[in-house]
Amino acid sequence: MRRSVLVSFLMAVAVLLTGCTLNAGSKFADEYERYLDGRDDVIAYQVRGHNDLPGQGSADTRVDLADGLTDAQIAKAVGELAGHPSQRSIAHHNLAVYFDTPNASGRPARVAVFVRTGDDPLQDTSARALTERIGQVRAFAATDPGLTELSAYISELRAQTDGDPFVSADALTAYLETEPPGVRRLTAATGRVGSLGAVSFDAGDSVAALRPMRELLATLPPGLIPLRWWANSEMPVDTAEFEVDLPTGTDPAVLAGLEQRAAALGVPLRALIAR
Template identity: 65%
Template sequence: MLVWLIVVAGLVTGCTLNAGTEFAAEYEKYLATRDDVADYDVRGYNNLPGQGNADTRVDLRDGLTDDQIATAISEIARYRTDQKVNHHSLSVFVTTPNGSGAPARVSVFVRTGDEPVQDTDPAALRERVQLVRAYAATDPGLIEMWASAGDLDARTSGDPYASADALVAYAQTRPPTVRRLSARSGHVGSLGVVSLDADGSVQALRPMRLILAALPPDVTPRRWRATSQEPVDAPQFELDLPAGTDPAVLAAVEQRAAALGVPLRAIIAR
């Protein structure tokens, strides 16, 4: 029994209890030394003794060439701290013109750790940077696009359907393991969202436009959503109208939805 206790004690003391947070602290120190990094946020998670994960957001400074961006992403992705983690999800953001020439913030996602999702060779990353720039140039209202392990999410000042179309096209290029797409316009209190699976159809979600067209010009929805994203197995449509909306307006949009054969859930906020 005494021998067993000594062995267990050795195993416990030989591993790091806070692998994720210690990795984050080391990684932040490294990012702070880079002249090409404008901002960063590293979050470490301690799963089990000796095991952890981390999520990192890095904003590169403006004015870098595609080659410089690709080299920076490669070096940042390949950097290893003394403390190891199982998964490290890295999103690197750059600023690039959108379809109207305004600046948009877009990201390239890299997952490092036990199984890198894609090549971190600078040449491969340069291609991905060029693809994400080309994507941004197709969306005139794009404000921001952020990528994660399975998601592409866009925020636009314009039509979320146009942004969803652009995301679908982009997802067919080099983004790895993308499963879900989402485009949103507006802000809390006046938000429109189009969301679908990467192999889904934006066209199946377009009837929401006809429903919104039934609203009077002076009625702005608090929130609307058209989705076919898992676990939904058929398109769903939601509309929340502001408090005080005339019930006749609600009746009109419900009638429009019924005529279109659209399963709309519509309410007036209290």
């Protein structure tokens, strides 16, 4: 009899935990999506709830705001999005709020302000602090003529450009002086899958150590576009590394020339011709 009572008790506890704790992330995501649906200033969103074990769950959210909002209106929206009461049901919430701003060429770029709430919070969410951060993000975009999007994550900033990613990398380095919260890694990327180039580095790294990639790419014949190239000094890498993937059918002499140039520059290169 005692064993039966104990088993029933444990089953009841398991059901309670499953309903109230283990699925906290999913429940938060469902409720937060309903909240976002009711906001006129939100045009798109992505909410991912995580049912972490043990604990209260967590969530990662991207929110895209409508165009034409003032900095004060954006700051108010970010504060409200970050302070929505439902997030008290989870341990932490990573929130990236996107809005449009002109880049250095006057074209619109989609940029983000990042906030983490709950356990181990990041970013002052007062109206004054948020308005200041929004201004700093706009100022960053205004230094990069090719910027199309600045994505913000828990510890990473990623700039997407249709121009030179080294220009974007330099702009990111300057933006770090404003101390965006939590940033440890940065990437500037150009192109799309099938023709992608990226510069990745840690906060405090010198972009200059990655610039030999420019000279390596300059050795390629006109019109030959790599499938992918990557200049990287991101942890756990402790010195700059360089990778180039060439398209199928590339003359092996091109690959040999690329490797010879890397040797002359004294930089490590992993290069190949796709099969």
